[in-house]
Each structure stands twice: as C-alpha cells, then as structure tokens.
Amino acid sequence: MHILRKLGFYLVALWAAVTLNFFIPRALPGSPVDAVLGKLALRGPVSPETRQAIEVMLGTDSQGSLPQQYVQYLGNLLRGDLGVSVTYFPTPVGQVIGQSIPWTLVLVGVSTVITFLIGMALGTIAGWKRGTWLDSLIPATTIMQSVPYFWLALLFIYILSVNLHLFPISGGYDVTLVRPALDYPFVSNAIYYAFLPALTIVLSSLGGWLLGMRNMMVSTLSEDYILTAEAKGLHPRRIMLTYAARNAVLPSVSGFAISLGFVVSGSIVVESVFSYPGIGYTMLQAVNNNDYSLMQGLFLIITVSVLAANLAVDLLYGIIDPRTRARG
Amino acid sequence: MTTETTETAAPPTTTAAIATTRARRRRPAPTLVVGVGIVLVIVLFGLIGPLLVQDPLAIGNDGMQPPSAAHLLGTTQTGQDVLAQLAYATRGSLLVGVLVAVLALFLSAFFGILGGYLGGWLDEGFSLFTNVVLILPGLPLMIVIGSYVEQRGLLLIAVVLAITSWAASARVLRSQTLSIRNRDYVQAAKIAGEKPWRIISVEILPNLLPVMSSGFVFALISAILGEAGLSFIGLGVVGTQTWGSMLFYAQNGQALTLGGWWWFVPPGFLIAALGCGLSLINFSIDAIINPRLRSAPANARRVRRAEKKEEAAA
Numbered sequence: 283m284h285i286l287r288k289l290g291f292y293l294v295a296l297w298a299a300v301t302l303n304f305f306i307p308r309a310l311p312g313s314p315v316d317a318v319l320g321k322l323a324l325r326g327p328v329s330p331e332t333r334q335a336i337e338v339m340l341g342t343d344s345q346g347s348l349p350q351q352y353v354q355y356l357g358n359l360l361r362g363d364l365g366v367s368v369t370y371f372p373t374p375v376g377q378v379i380g381q382s383i384p385w386t387l388v389l390v391g392v393s394t395v396i397t398f399l400i401g402m403a404l405g406t407i408a409g410w411k412r413g414t415w416l417d418s419l420i421p422a423t424t425i426m427q428s429v430p431y432f433w434l435a436l437l438f439i440y441i442l443s444v445n446l447h448l449f450p451i452s453g454g455y456d457v458t459l460v461r462p463a464l465d466y467p468f469v470s471n472a473i474y475y476a477f478l479p480a481l482t483i484v485l486s487s488l489g490g491w492l493l494g495m496r497n498m499m500v501s502t503l504s505e506d507y508i509l510t511a512e513a514k515g516l517h518p519r520r521i522m523l524t525y526a527a528r529n530a531v532l533p534s535v536s537g538f539a540i541s542l543g544f545v546v547s548g549s550i551v552v553e554s555v556f557s558y559p560g561i562g563y564t565m566l567q568a569v570n571n572n573d574y575s576l577m578q579g580l581f582l583i584i585t586v587s588v589l590a591a592n593l594a595v596d597l598l599y600g601i602i603d604p605r606t607r608a609r610g
Numbered sequence: 611m612t613t614e615t616t617e618t619a620a621p622p623t624t625t626a627a628i629a630t631t632r633a634r635r636r637r638p639a640p641t642l643v644v645g646v647g648i649v650l651v652i653v654l655f656g657l658i659g660p661l662l663v664q665d666p667l668a669i670g671n672d673g674m675q676p677p678s679a680a681h682l683l684g685t686t687q688t689g690q691d692v693l694a695q696l697a698y699a700t701r702g703s704l705l706v707g708v709l710v711a712v713l714a715l716f717l718s719a720f721f722g723i724l725g726g727y728l729g730g731w732l733d734e735g736f737s738l739f740t741n742v743v744l745i746l747p748g749l750p751l752m753i754v755i756g757s758y759v760e761q762r763g764l765l766l767i768a769v770v771l772a773i774t775s776w777a778a779s780a781r782v783l784r785s786q787t788l789s790i791r792n793r794d795y796v797q798a799a800k801i802a803g804e805k806p807w808r809i810i811s812v813e814i815l816p817n818l819l820p821v822m823s824s825g826f827v828f829a830l831i832s833a834i835l836g837e838a839g840l841s842f843i844g845l846g847v848v849g850t851q852t853w854g855s856m857l858f859y860a861q862n863g864q865a866l867t868l869g870g871w872w873w874f875v876p877p878g879f880l881i882a883a884l885g886c887g888l889s890l891i892n893f894s895i896d897a898i899i900n901p902r903l904r905s906a907p908a909n910a911r912r913v914r915r916a917e918k919k920e921e922a923a924a
Contacts, residue, residue, distance in 0.1 A: 291738070291741065291742075294738065294742060295741075295742045295745050295746065298742045302746075302751070306754055306755060310755065310759055412906055412907040412910050413907035413910035413911035417907055421641060421889075421890060421893070424885075424889035424890065424893075427885070427889065428884070428888075428889060429881075430835055430838050430839065431839070432838075432842050432857070433857065434878075436857070436860075436874055436878070437875075439866055440866050440871060440874075444869070445869075451866075497896075497900075497903060500902060500903055500906045500907070501900070501902050543744075543746075543747045543748060547748055547750070547836075548839075550749055551842060555861070565753060566753075566843060569757045569845065570844075572757075574758075577757060581754050584747055584750045585747060588745065588746075588747050589745065592745060
C-alpha cells in the first residue's frame with residue numbers, strides 16, 4: 283500500500299511535468315516560429331513559404347484542436363520521439379540528449395554522493411562534539427551555502443586555471459589529445475577536466491548537508507534513549523554511530539528531493555561556466571539558438587531523472603528506517 | 611511521500627514561551643547582531659548608493675582599468691564604472707528578492723495553512739500539489755519559461771521565481787498548522803462558534819510567525835540566488851541591472867581571461883555576504899523555534915566542565 287501510494291505520487295508528478303511541457307509554449311505569448319523568423323528578418327525580407335517551412339521544421343504546423351494536439355504529443359513521447367534539434371540539424375533531439383547525458387550523470391552523480399558522505403560524516407562529528415570550538419565553525423558553513431555556484435566556479439577558473447595554469451579552463455576532455463572511449467588515457471583526461479566542476483558542486487552544496495545533519499544530531503542526542511545508552515556504559519563510538527547518527531540521518535535522506543533539485547539547477551549553471559558538454563550546457567545552447575524542441579526535451583529528461591532518483595531514495599528509505607515498513 | 615520525520619522535527623512554540631526567553635536573555639545573540647549589520651549595510655548601499663555614483667551606463671575610453679581614484683572599483687570592458695553598476699545592481703537584486711519573497715510567503719501561507727487547517731480532500735489536493743511543485747526542478751522550468759518570453763519584465767521574473775520557490779515552506783507551515791489545530795484553545799474557539807478565518811488569523815497565525823519569518827528569510831536568499839543564476843545565463847529581467855546580469859556581462863566581456871577580477875568579484879561577493887547575513891539571522895530564528903539547538907551545546911559544555919573539575923579534584 284505504502285509503495286503503491288508512492289508510485290502513484292510519482293506518476294502524478296510525471297504527468298504534471300509532461301503537461302507543463304506541453305502547455306508552456308502554447309500559453310505564453312512568444313512563439314518559436316516568430317522568434318526564428320525575427321532572426322531571419324534581420325538579414326532580409328521573409329517570404330510566406332519560409333514561414334511555412336519553419337513551421338514544418340519546428341513541428342508547429344499541426345492544425346488540430348488543443349486536445350487532439352495533446353494526444354498526438356503524448357503519443358510521440360511514448361514512441362520516444364522528441365522532435366528534431368535546430369542547433370544540430372537534422373539530428374533528432376533524443377540523440378543529442380543521449381550524447382550529453384552521460385557527462386552530467388557522472389559529474390552530478392559522483393559529486394552528489396561525495397558531498398552527501400562528507401556532509402554526513404562532518405555533521406555527525408560536529409553534532410557529537412557540540413559545545414566545543416567546532417560550534418564556531420557552523421556559521422562558516424553558511425558562507426559556503428550562500429556563495430552562488432557559478433561565482434565560485436568563476437573564482438576557481440580565475441585563480442587555478444587562468445593564473446596558476448593548474449586546470450583546464452573549459453570543456454569535458456582534451457579534443458586534441460584523446461578520443462571518447464573507455465580506456466585509461468580518455469578516462470584520466472576526463473577526470474582531470476571534471477575536477478574543477480565537481481569541486482565547485484561539492485563545496486557549494488556541502489554546507490547544507492553538514493548543517494542539517496549537525497542540527498539533527500544535537501536534537502537526537504538530547505533524547506532519553508541516548509542517556510539510557512550512556513548509563514548502560516556502551517562505547518561512545520557505538521552511541522554516536524548506531525544510536526544517534528542512524529536516527530539523525532533520516533531527515534537528510536528524506537530531504538534528498540529538495541536538495542537534488544538545487545544541485546541539478548546549480549550544475550546547469552556550472553556546466554555553462556566550464557562549457558562542460560553535459561545536459562546544462564546543451565540546454566543553454568538550445569536557449570541561445572531558439573532550439574525549442576531540444577530545450578523541452580531536455581526539461582523533460584532532467585525532470586524524469588530527478589523523479590527517478592527520488593523514487594530510488596524513497597524505496598531505499600524503507601531499508602534504513604524500519605518504522606515506515608512496519609506502518610506500511 | 612517523504613515527509614514523516616521532517617515534519618515533526620521542530621517542536622511547537624507558543625508566543626508566550628518566546629516572550630519569556632526573550633526577557634531572560636537581555637543581550638541579542640552575536641550571530642543576530644552580525645547578520646542584521648551585514649544586511650543593513652547592503653540594503654543602505656542599494657538604497658542610497660545609486661544617488662551618489664556616476665551614470666552606470668556611460669561608456670568611456672578607459673576600458674578594463676583596475677581600481678583607481680577616478681573609478682573606485684575599476685571599469686568594465688566598455689569603460690563603464692563598476693561601482694556605479696554595483697550600486698544599481700544591488701537595488702535591482704534586492705527589489706527582485708523582496709518581491710519574490712513576499713509572493714512566495716503568500717503562496718506558502720495559502721496552501722500550507724489553509725490546507726492544514728481545513729483538512730479533508732482539500733488538504734490531500736493541496737499537499738499533493740505542493741509536493742509535485744517541490745520535486746520539479748526549478749531552474750530548468752524557469753529557463754523554459756524565460757526563453758519563450760521575449761519581453762521579460764521585473765514582475766514576470768518575480769512571479770516565475772515565486773512559483774518555483776514556495777513549496778518547501780508551505781510543507782513546513784502545513785505540518786505546524788496540523789499540530790496547532792488540535793490544541794485545546796483552538797478547539798475551544800471552534801466550540802465558541804468562531805468563524806474559520808478568525809480562528810486561522812487570530813488563534814493560529816501568531817503561533818506560526820517564527821516559522822513564517824524563517825521561511826521569508828529563506829525565500830529571500832533563494833530568490834536572490836535564483837535570479838542571479840537566471841540572469842547569469844542571460845534570461846533575467848530585461849533592462850534592469852542585477853548582480854546576476856553584471857556577472858553575465860563580465861563573463862561575456864572576457865573579464866576572466868583578461869584578469870579583470872574587479873569586475874566579477876564584487877557582485878558575487880555581495881550575493882555571498884547578503885546570503886550569509888540572512889542565514890545568520892535565520893540561525894537566531896531557528897534557535898527560538900527549536901530551543902534544543904540553543905540549550906544542548908550549553909548543557910554539553912556544563913557537563914564537560916563538571917567532569918574536568920572532578921578529575922582535578924581526584
């Protein structure tokens with residue numbers, strides 16, 4: 283029942299995203315055809331045939347009523363047809379996304395896991411040692427939290443890449459040296475290029491995890507069962523890890539949804555700073571080129587990935603918190 | 611959904627309890643003083659600064675000049691005064707931030723408190739809606755909306771930012787309302803025949819003020835960060851300068867590779883400083899809402915001191 287309810291929620295969320303994606307272009311004043319025509323008109327007069335051609339190219343030439351278009355749109359989605367990209371004409375949108383998605387998946391996935399683990403570990407220690415000098419470090423984490431992702435990225439590029447020449451300024455790998463393949467030269471080169479973007483994401487999202495965990499630790503440590511455990515004479519490490527930390531980590535895990543949205547948003551901007559060939563950079567390319575079908579496809583893919591990640595965490599939550607299983 | 615444990619995290623507070631703790635602690639917490647100080651300085655700069663500086667859009671021949679007496683923060687690539695731009699950008703960013711925070715506060719109060727108080731299918735619907743909005747990633751949605759609209763006014767950007775940022779605090783407000791709804795005095799008011807809107811505004815709302823003010827401050831931070839991100843991509847408000855648009859022009863003007871740190875460091879620094887000041891204020895509010903955060907470190911310190919004394923005696 284519990285799991286069914288969750289699946290139902292994610293289905294509703296998915297439907298909301300798909301429907302938003304359908305209605306946004308139709309409800310807002312601007313039209314993609316007009317935008318492209320506006321650019322063309324700068325170079326010379328535009329004939330009605332050109333307009334017709336652009337409408338066909340962007341797939342906005344359908345004459346049916348709104349519900350008919352909606353059904354047609356859903357049908358296209360089910361067949362995996364997201365339209366044709368203008369930027370990379372005539373590559374289908376699905377293929378463009380397929381090329382950029384591994385970059386973002388690895389970059390954001392790895393840096394999120396690293397941040398979560400470091401944040402939980404440091405938060406546990408900071409909460410355990412409450413009332414010591416570590417408390418004065420807590421306000422410092424807020425500085426990290428308030429720094430905009432992309433500004434930190436700009437600083438890193440300026441100091442480490444432009445002035446010290448330690449890291450590359452932009453890109454996902456050195457095009458002149460290696461070709462994409464699963465071998466050592468390429469992978470090591472890609473890691474070298476991914477280091478600064480990953481460091482940016484880790485540093486700017488670490489503060490939130492750390493602070494949340496620390497505050498939950500402090501609250502949990504004043505529970506009676508902690509006092510009982512201390513009175514029984516259990517080893518402090520055991521109390522810290524299996525009694526306090528295990529319970530304190532739960533809100534952080536269930537708050538994953540909110541933070542993942544932040545990380546994904548942040549990484550889009552970080553990718554644009556580093557010209558990293560992932561989803562976010564491709565999305566900005568689409569924006570700059572008025573490539574509406576690519577943009578909408580990307581929005582859909584990003585949303586579906588965020589939903590999937592949250593579903594996975596939700597299902598795992600039952601394992602770390604037995605109470606939800608018992609209630610189910 | 612993923613709510614069960616988070617929603618019970620903050621123990622409920624009454625206004626009376628807050629009043630007594632305030633009276634007990636005469637001096638405000640140092641974090642509050644520093645936070646308010648930082649925020650005040652930045653707000654004053656945004657209010658008064660634009661009246662004192664040069665024309666931010668005036669183009670000069672001395673482009674990319676480092677800070678000097680004529681231009682305290684140097685010039686941009688086209689010879690515009692960075693300090694002047696910073697003053698106007700501060701005003702723009704603060705304006706967007708406050709506008710968004712007010713809108714988000716209103717939305718979250720509407721969906722959170724009304725749903726939580728009335729309950730039933732309305733609550734089911736409202737909280738489903740809230741959770742769906744919460745889980746949809748904000749920035750990609752803003753990018754899609756922003757790119758369709760050519761004439762992006764201040765109000766449009768503010769509404770878009772508000773739509774994507776109210777959900778988290780609506781969820782907190784709902785859980786708080788749920789716990790207050792069943793208190794004796796609310797039941798008493800109900801039995802006395804008071805109207806729902808009166809119960810919500812007189813009996814429930816005052817108890818939610820600390821949570822709402824914390825939510826407001828948080829919305830302010832995320833709005834300013836969100837606007838900066840949107841403007842940095844080039845999808846911000848057309849015709850209004852903000853910190854994000856300064857950074858956008860700095861990156862497009864090759865400030866990084868030309869070594870123009872005076873162009874891109876100040877706006878980001880102000881964003882970080884303002885965010886930091888607001889979080890410090892939020893810390894103080896948190897300590898009021900959740901007394902354990904305040905008392906626990908002090909208790910731990912007392913125990914440790916006592917242990918040390920015992921060791922010294924033995």
